[in-house]
Amino acid sequence: MAGKLNEKVLLTGRQVFWQDTLQRLFAKEGWDFYVLTKDFPAPEEVFRIHNVPVVLYVLDSQAEPKSWAPELNEILAMCREHGVRRFYLLESLEMPEARLELSEKIASAWRGGEMTVSFLRLPEVYGPGAAPEDGLAADWLEASQRGESRTGFMETEEKREFLYADDGAYAIFRTIARDFAGESLDIVTGQPVSAKELARTIGEVTGKPLSLSVSEASFGGRLPDSSLVRAEIGWSPRYSLKDGLAMAYEALQDEGESWQRSARRDRRINQLRGWKEKLVPYAENLAGALLMVIVAYFQGGTTVNPAVYFDLNFAYIGAMGILYGKGQSLIAMVFSSVILLGVLLRAGANAVALMYMPEHLLHFVAYLFVAVVTGYFADARAFERQSNEWHAEQARERYDFLRSLYDECVVVKDRLYRQIVNSDDSIGRLYRIIRSLDSVATENLFTQAAGVTTQVMGVEDIAVYVLSKDGYYLRQKVRKGRLAFQQPRSLRVEEHDYLKNLIAEKNVYVNRELVKDTPDLAAPILYQGEAIGVVELFGLDFNKWSLYHQNLFSITMRLISASMGRAYQYEAEAQDKRYYSGTRILREEAFREILQELMERRRLQGEMPLGILKVSREGRSCEELDSICGKVTRNEDFLGEHQGGIYILLPDADEKVCNMVMERLAREGVTAVREEKML
Known part of the structure; x- marks a missing residue:
């Protein structure tokens, strides 16, 4: 037997930081949780495909009505069209009174039919992941951590409510799970605090007193009775304000420390990479020069190898030029010239006289020529690589642009395809519906x-x-x-x-x-x-x-x-296979099929009384029993065998009808009793 289908809920409207908390809670309780975003698939397709019975709409309390009123109307229209059973409008108690009345007036206009519209009013929600723009508590908490000051409020005893994210998510879940259908529900803790109390609590949590400068703004908010939410959904807050702020501060610290560690690690890696890129060519160049000195020493004080009569400094200069370009090849040329000069001076040559000896001058010029030529080709190849990389990047950008166009076209195509396939008169939709008629029962x-x-x-x-x-x-x-x-x-x-x-x-x-x-x-x-x-x-x-x-x-x-x-x-x-010969008595398998079909019909209708009577045979044959039962039952009633007994199945028959049939059977001498356990 198939398992029970999961309940479904859809969240739409403004995205909030505690959205993931809410989603995890519903998933833990076995609900299918969907989030309606502004990108594909289109809202119409989400409603059409998932057939969601419950919708949560989070109102943007900070935005002007012109930004959310059209969307709210559009969502409510889709809810009405697609048979949404419950619509919950999540509002903030800190909203201006005029905006709150406007939003509730818009939503109330869609009440009626099978859809109920309820208003869930929440105070400021805080918790892990909240940003300063998400509310006063998160802003002051971050200010205290950084040692910054904030603008306070006039020194009065005005108070307002604050709700921890986990408590708020659980309250919303309880509201939906209990199928709340009232007009409105204020989810409040009953523990309001003043500005001084909030600042003092934050200072105790962070260990850094929060500095406030007094302003003329009002701190107080609406303070509904918290006993109503307890009575309606049996909810009460689990965390106090101090406990909630402590957990939010711990998450804020962990997030800051993690970011700092990551930043320090990235800086260290980038510095090491930069030093490596800068210092390795010079280190290799110096190592090459030292190698040439060692080679000259072992060759008897000359850089020219006596076996091949080739100056190994040319290989050293060429290698530096090919590997790193003209800059390193020129440095290698200077090192080689110094080595050659040292070799000549050690052989007894005069430094001044060397300037006038063409063969030695040509040797130095040859070093310069090799350095320039090899460095030129290396730089040319590096420029070519950079050019190719630039062209590749341009091609990649063009490809990404074309790919994005293609993806958009595919999205539009899929959307149109679903609209066509799921439209009321599409062949595909009619085929899927009519296919359920492929039955012989x-x-x-x-x-x-x-x-x-x-x-x-x-x-x-x-x-x-x-x-x-x-x-x-x-x-x-x-x-x-x-x-x-x-x-x-x-x-x-x-x-x-x-x-x-x-x-x-x-x-x-x-x-x-x-x-x-x-x-x-x-x-x-x-x-x-x-x-x-x-x-x-x-x-x-x-x-x-x-x-x-x-x-x-x-x-x-x-x-x-x-x-x-x-x-x-x-x-x-199939008469002989379904019935006992010459009677209306169904064989056990056929009777079981009829019972299952009637149970399915009752699920479709939502209400259909179904009577089952167990008939005592008392030695009668099937023909005799069929004849007696045929006199007291309707044409649409069924007589069949089940688990060795004979039963009468009375569709759409309540207790009164069942008793009447049993009385008629009793007058014919047949005993029958109601069988409840088969239903």
Whole structure:
């Protein structure tokens, strides 16, 4: 058996810092929690897809009404359209009186029908994650931590309420979980404080007294009676103001310390990386110079290798130029020149005479040439790499721009696709609805006929009747909606002109004259060209009286009739498998199926009395028992075997009807008792 579906709640409006706390609480209690944002998917799609029964709207108390009034109206309209059961408007007790009255006036205009609108008024909420702009408590707490001063309030005993985030989230959950449907509820702690008390408490928590400069502003706020919220939802605050501020301050300290540690680590890493990038080339250049000195020492005081007759300083200069460019190659050229000069002087050359010896001057010039050439090519390649990186970055930006355009197009495409697929007359939606008619069980089909018709036609009140075999009476099989429950359980055909014409002509009936106690639309269910039942619609909206909806209703009835025909044919062919031969007594499996279908019908209707009587056989055969029971039961009642016994299943029968059937059976000598445990 499938588990119970999770309850659903949707949060929309202003984003608040305690939103995650609220979401975690609902998730912990097994609720599906959705947050409506301004980006995709569109609000209309969220309501259409998730079918949310409860909506929370957080009003932006700091914004002007022109910024939130249109959105509030739009959300309320969608709630009404998509069958939202409860709408809660979360307001701040610190809002100006005029704005509070305006918001409640807008929301109250949408009251009515099945949707209730309630106002939840909260004081200033504080806690971990709150920013200075989220309220006075968070602002003063951060000011105290930093040793800053704040503007205080006139020295009066005015007081206001403060609510810890966890307490506020739990109060909201309790309100929704208890299905509160009152007009308004003030979620207050009953522990207001003055400005002096708040500043003193913050100083005690932080260990740093808060400096306040007096201003003429008013500190006090509305102070509703806290006993009402306790009586309505059984809630009281768990944390005192000092405890809540202590936890908020601890989170603020942890956040600050974490940020400082991260900043110090990043600075240290960046400094090390910068030093490495600057110092490594010089270190390698110096190491290369020392290597050349060592090589000259082991080669007998010369930089020229005697085996290949090649000056290794050229390799050293070229390596620096290729690796790091012209700057390092010139430094390497200077080191090489110094080494060469030292080698020549050690060999007995005169420093002044060297300036006049062409072979030595050409050697120094060759060093310079190698340094410039290798450095030039290295710098050219570095410039080329930078150019390529720049072009790659430009290409990446263009790609990201095109990708964003593509994603936006996909979003629009998906949105339009869902609008088309989920529109009232889309083939996809009709197919998904009509697919539930793929059944060969007649009782299930009557139930599905009601469900299918309500979805296709967008109505709430429907009654499905089955025609008696003699064609004189209509017996109600399924009903849904308040108006349908007011209709009689049986209808005599000859007493209603619309029924006589509908059954004779087999067309859709439209109550154009608005005749009292007559359905707005009605149509027959046909089998082999004859009416076997009637579907009636009540309480149609004005826009559902169009010719389009009449044709849609007619097509739906044809589909239902086709499915009913297949079910009747199957039942006729499976007669021996479903019933004991020559009787109306269902075999156990078929009886169990009928019981499940009627239970499903009761879930659809919301209310349908169902009677089950256990019949004592007392040695009677199935034929004898069928004959006796057939005299005292209706055509729509069922007789079947279950767990070795014989039971009578009485749809839409209350205790009075069950007692009447038992009395009739007793007069025939058959004992029957009610069976409650099977329901």
